[in-house]
Amino acid sequence: MKINVVQGKFVDENTFVSISNFLNRLFSKSLLKFEFHSTDYFMLNNFEEGYYRDEILKKIKLEEEIVNLGIGQTFDYFFNEIRNERMLLDINPSELVIYLTGEKNERNFLGWIDEEMKNCFINTMIWKYIYDDEINVIYPISYEIIGWSLRTLMFENPKELIDNIHFEKTTCLMSYCEDVREHQIKTMTASICPACSDKLASKNVNKLIMNDVKNSFEDIRRFIWNRENQSLYPTIQIKSTNGKIQFLIPDYGDIIIPMEPRYITLYWFFLKKNLGIKLSDLKKYRDEFVALHTIVNNSRFSKEKMTQSIEKLIGLSTDPVYNGKGEISVVKSKINSAIKKIIITNINQEYIISGEKMAPNKVLIDRIYFTDLNE
């Protein structure tokens, strides 16, 4: 069975690629196959966060009238978007499309599906309100992608699905979560109740697929709730994915550390230099930086452009409007905060670039935890 996952509006690329890495790895040997379709629809969401905060945590049931005066898109709006994407991407009509979207829907549902059970959307924006900041949204979104794939195997249409939703127990995949924060209970138990398991069995859902799904739920549970017990020191990998050089953490499900090219160049440089270097001495390594930066940018730009970008970074720029200080401190702190968002426990101190201004700066981890797949 093949499932198409499409990057819709306001879904940023790092999140999308991380989800694709994660699910492809969980299901690498499965009969359940995910195909990911990147688009370039990402734009900054002008969603006013605080304003809706309380409102979006509560779902408006299907039989209830919408009282929020039309804030958010209708379900039909999303289904039309998906049908358009289906045509543009030339997806077989018999295949399921799961469309990820950062746009709010008027009922605050985490996701929903059309009458044919072929076009499904999942809200990617809401998770940060449901889970702690430290939990990366790719895990609950992946849970929902798998969940919706299963629901299409269990039910013929949304009505049958509604008739089988559990309003009491909140532990099963099929629980309703009127307060969307109850989603946490689902991922914490990672369970499918006996009634739902029977339903799946009665639909002759392949046992191997069911097994893979159960294992994937277990992995997601671990990634969300037992991060501290993860392999103590995760390995950081640098490699080219989707034509871009990026840092990934395979132990965390191939999650990408979101960094822009200059950050990648600087962090890569420090990972190569075990002994550390004073920030003021970085100027001596200009050519090495330019070479790395050219690789990071896939040789898309001229040497001149790469040199300019590096000279600004390490404080060699002769640009008249430039203040001569170099952007190094800012870039260093941006790199460090990106790393701390992904590696949440104290060991992150060993992964960041550390050191006082005048002392050598370095990344402390033993380099057995760094794999350079680009060499």
Ligand SMILES: [Zn+2]
């Ligand atoms: Zn159930």
